[in-house]
Amino acid sequence: MKLYDVADSGNCYKIRLMSALLGLDCQCQPISLEKAEHKTPEFLAMNPRGQVPVLVDDAITLWDSHAILIYLAGKKDNKTDTKSWWSNDITDQADITQWLSFSAREMWAGCAVARATVKFKRPFDLNAAQKIAYAALDILERHLSDHEWLALDRPTIADIAVYPYAGLVWEGGISLAPYPAMRRWFNRIEALPGYVPMSGLPAPE
Amino acid sequence: MKLYDVADSGNCYKIRLMSALLGLDCQCQPISLEKAEHKTPEFLAMNPRGQVPVLVDDAITLWDSHAILIYLAGKKDNKTDTKSWWSNDITDQADITQWLSFSAREMWAGCAVARATVKFKRPFDLNAAQKIAYAALDILERHLSDHEWLALDRPTIADIAVYPYAGLVWEGGISLAPYPAMRRWFNRIEALPGYVPMSGLPAPE
Numbered sequence: 100m101k102l103y104d105v106a107d108s109g110n111c112y113k114i115r116l117m118s119a120l121l122g123l124d125c126q127c128q129p130i131s132l133e134k135a136e137h138k139t140p141e142f143l144a145m146n147p148r149g150q151v152p153v154l155v156d157d158a159i160t161l162w163d164s165h166a167i168l169i170y171l172a173g174k175k176d177n178k179t180d181t182k183s184w185w186s187n188d189i190t191d192q193a194d195i196t197q198w199l200s201f202s203a204r205e206m207w208a209g210c211a212v213a214r215a216t217v218k219f220k221r222p223f224d225l226n227a228a229q230k231i232a233y234a235a236l237d238i239l240e241r242h243l244s245d246h247e248w249l250a251l252d253r254p255t256i257a258d259i260a261v262y263p264y265a266g267l268v269w270e271g272g273i274s275l276a277p278y279p280a281m282r283r284w285f286n287r288i289e290a291l292p293g294y295v296p297m298s299g300l301p302a303p304e
Numbered sequence: 305m306k307l308y309d310v311a312d313s314g315n316c317y318k319i320r321l322m323s324a325l326l327g328l329d330c331q332c333q334p335i336s337l338e339k340a341e342h343k344t345p346e347f348l349a350m351n352p353r354g355q356v357p358v359l360v361d362d363a364i365t366l367w368d369s370h371a372i373l374i375y376l377a378g379k380k381d382n383k384t385d386t387k388s389w390w391s392n393d394i395t396d397q398a399d400i401t402q403w404l405s406f407s408a409r410e411m412w413a414g415c416a417v418a419r420a421t422v423k424f425k426r427p428f429d430l431n432a433a434q435k436i437a438y439a440a441l442d443i444l445e446r447h448l449s450d451h452e453w454l455a456l457d458r459p460t461i462a463d464i465a466v467y468p469y470a471g472l473v474w475e476g477g478i479s480l481a482p483y484p485a486m487r488r489w490f491n492r493i494e495a496l497p498g499y500v501p502m503s504g505l506p507a508p509e
Contacts (some may be wrong), residue, residue: 147443148406159395166401173394187392189378190364196371196404201353203408224429238352 101126103137103145103153107219109211109263111152112165112297117171117259119295121184146222168256180194182257194250199255202264205235212265213271225272232273236281239265243280247287254291262288275302306331308342308350308358312391312424314355314416314468315369317502322376322464324500326389330359370404373461389461399455403462407469410440420477430477437478443488444470448485452492466476467493471505480507 104111118125130136130151138149146153146162154167156174161167172185184194196290209231216228217222239261242249247258249257265283270274275282279295282302288294289301307323309316309332323330335341335356343354349356351367359372361379366372377390391397399433414436420426421433444466447454454462471490474480480487487507493499494506 147446161398163402163405165405166398169401170394170398173397178459184347189375189390192378192397193366193371196401197375199401199405200368200370200408203405204412205353207409213413223315224432227429237435241352266452293308 100124100154100156101128101157103130103142103151103155105129105130105132105151107298108151108265109214109297110150112263112300113164113259114152114154114167114171115297116245116257116263117168117184118260118269120173120291120293121171121294123171123174165203165256165260169260170198171258184254184259185250186255191251195255195257197250199260201238201259202257205231205238206261206264209235210268210271210273213273214264214267215271217272218270229271229273232268232271236265236268236273236278239284240278243263243284247284254288256282258288263297263300266302269302271298305329305359305361306333308333308335308347308356308360310335310337310356311354312503314502315355315507316470317468318369319357319359319372320463320502321468321500322373322461325464325496325498326376326379327498328376328379332456335359346422355397368403368459370408370465373404377461382384389459389464391456393461396456399496400460400462404465406440406443407465410436410443411466411469414438414440415478417474419469419472420476420480422477423475434476434478437444437476439472441470441473441483444486444489445483448489452489459493463493468502468505471507474507475504 102114102125138144143149145160148162152164152167153162161170169185172183184217209228212223212228213225213232216223216225248254249261265281285301305328307319307330342356343345348354350365353367357369357372358367364435366375367471373388414433417428417433418430419429421428453459454466471487490506
């Protein structure tokens with residue numbers, strides 16, 4: 100199983116973290132964004148988006164971090180419905196998918212774009228991104244005030260999809276201080292057996 | 305089954321279209337954005353995002369269009385794995401989910417935001433949105449040049465998730481003329497038994 104990877108990418112980190120938590124062996128192939136290795140014809144043939152992560156496992160190539168999370172969760176224990184990171188039950192799948200969409204839309208356009216603007220000097224609208232980020236963080240804080248995990252009362256890929264850009268948001272100029280319930284959720288994730296960090300995570304106290 | 309609905313919303317239309325294609329009976333409850341009915345405490349208790357659509361079916365409340373698509377597909381025929389709009393197979397689920405993420409991120413931040421800016425005079429950055437939209441439409445055009453459907457060689461919820469804001473992008477100031485493969489895909493969707501239109505769809509030739 101090979102992951103085309105950028106160390107600073109929160110989306111790639113989702114896959115490294117999930118693999119570590121599942122005990123899956125994943126070979127990381129670093130991609131240089133400076134050399135535009137994600138825009139070569141060979142790379143675009145794997146991923147029309149021209150982005151990392153990409154996962155290749157035998158004949159299967161997947162080009163979206165949330166799709167890869169589902170695939171990895173199923174690879175480990177797709178015969179069991181309990182204590183799984185995904186689920187065989189359609190209503191459970193819908194519950195988890197709410198947070199995958201939330202991650203792809205609000206967490207991306209808000210938290211990830213704010214970080215890209217501040218940390219990597221990308222030419223985005225920081226005020227617009229931070230406004231989306233604050234709204235997203237408020238939703239998380241309220242939900243985590245009376246839930247230990249985002250979905251199904253257990254750790255699922257919903258948590259793995261949302262955690263990185265929530266935890267990294269301080270690199271986008273947003274303080275984590277007003278979000279105590281979210282920070283307690285960070286601590287629960289960081290205490291999971293097999294947890295691995297990335298640069299910027301765990302977030303400083 | 306009750307859908308909290310806004311007629312002009314592409315995300316709500318995904319649910320109306322899927323319900324019609326599946327032959328499911330769905331009662332639409334119109335929500336007035338002008339009266340901020342999506343920001344009342346009662347509505348926010350159903351959906352922390354404060355957005356439409358929301359689906360309520362007996363004890364189940366779902367607040368994301370893609371989560372609702374999975375739920376509806378499973379409600380109709382979650383015992384069968386073939387000719388289904390979703391799948392019981394985890395690799396198939398990952399394939400479809402790639403396009404759900406693509407819809408939540410690129411189609412939203414590009415096509416939907418461009419439309420909201422032009423058609424509904426929302427204060428977003430039209431140039432930035434159109435740039436994301438053009439990149440997304442290029443990905444769709446290339447993929448649909450040698451695929452009839454987005455995933456699994458059959459109509460799935462991937463198509464239903466992406467079609468509305470692709471078809472409506474002309475309302476965001478982007479011509480559909482350069483995308484013949486995409487327009488043929490529109491025609492295939494619009495020929496599916498049970499297809500229902502919305503204002504702006506099918507797109508004018």
